[in-house]
């Protein structure tokens with residue numbers, strides 16, 4: 001059995017620089033991971049069967065990105081093995097934390113190993129992109145400045161502060177934000193160096209605040225404590241702190257009913273770190289035998 005994390009991502013900034021003919025948007029965004037997320041376990045099933053437990057409320061197994069990722073891998077490689085997959089879901093859905101994409105990325109990486117398919121990171125990232133724009137960054141596992149639809153990467157090394165992430169109790173549909181005529185789509189294309197020096201902002205934030213007053217209200221509250229922004233197309237917002245205790249103190253004072261968590265920013269994804277540990281353990285056991 002293989003147990004692996006599916007961490008959340010934050011978009012430390014997010015600019016929309018244009019709309020392509022296929023309707024997708026070109027972005028400039030800075031991705032970083034946090035050490036908090038879902039957890040998945042995988043056991044090989046011999047007969048090609050794929051199961052997921054427990055099921056996600058409101059998402060049928062066929063729609064679940066975990067099963068979709070596993071099926072995609074089976075169909076692209078002709079692999080006849082299956083898997084029993086268990087999911088511990090901690091990340092809110094439709095939160096802008098990339099939970100579904102991260103689950104899909106962890107599934108692709110895990111099953112590639114478990115089924116001994118030998119696909120490269122590049123091949124897995126390309127497959128992952130067909131499941132969602134955020135999947136490739138989770139497969140690569142390194143903080144990055146991303147362009148295109150979020151699939152052209154430049155490695156980046158932003159500071160790794162503590163974050164307080166808060167979730168207004170709503171789900172924002174990514175497609176609805178990208179399809180809204182009021183979304184600004186004309187940020188200039190700048191270099192990473194230029195972007196790092198300018199204030200970090202999110203082009204979706206004003207629109208999401210307008211459509212969802214809950215987000216505007218919570219962001220107003222959080223800004224009293226620290227510089228704060230929205231991640232992705234929302235609904236989650238985050239603030240950075242130098243000290244974990246300061247983030248936890250702010251969480252303890254959060255308005256009633258607001259859920260959230262404190263986590264450390266990571267330029268290396270917890271998935272990547274877990275895989276490195278697995279590699280180290282297997283090479284030391286090979287040496288021992």
Ligand SMILES: C[C@](O)(CO)[C@H](O)COP(=O)(O)OP(=O)(O)OC[C@H]1O[C@@H](n2ccc(N)nc2=O)[C@H](O)[C@@H]1O
Pocket residue numbers: 011014023024025026027029096098101131132133134135148149150174175178179232233
């Ligand atoms: C906003 C971000 O989270 C930033 O990291 C991502 O770009 C969104 O990634 P995602 O949730 O994996 O999105 P997908 O499932 O691929 O796309 C959902 C919908 O959002 C719109 N979409 C998404 C990404 C993008 N670059 N341009 C778009 O216009 C499309 O209408 C698409 O049908």
Ligand SMILES: Nc1ncnc2c1ncn2[C@@H]1O[C@H](COP(=O)(O)OP(=O)(O)OP(=O)(O)O)[C@@H](O)[C@H]1O
Pocket residue numbers: 056059063064065066092093094095096097098099100101103104134172174232233234235
């Ligand atoms: N394993 C999964 N986990 C979460 N959502 C899933 C999963 N599989 C399918 N979905 C569907 O995907 C939708 C988006 O979920 P997700 O948690 O990825 O949103 P998000 O955090 O806003 O992502 P992003 O930041 O990539 O836009 C959900 O509303 C759900 O219907």
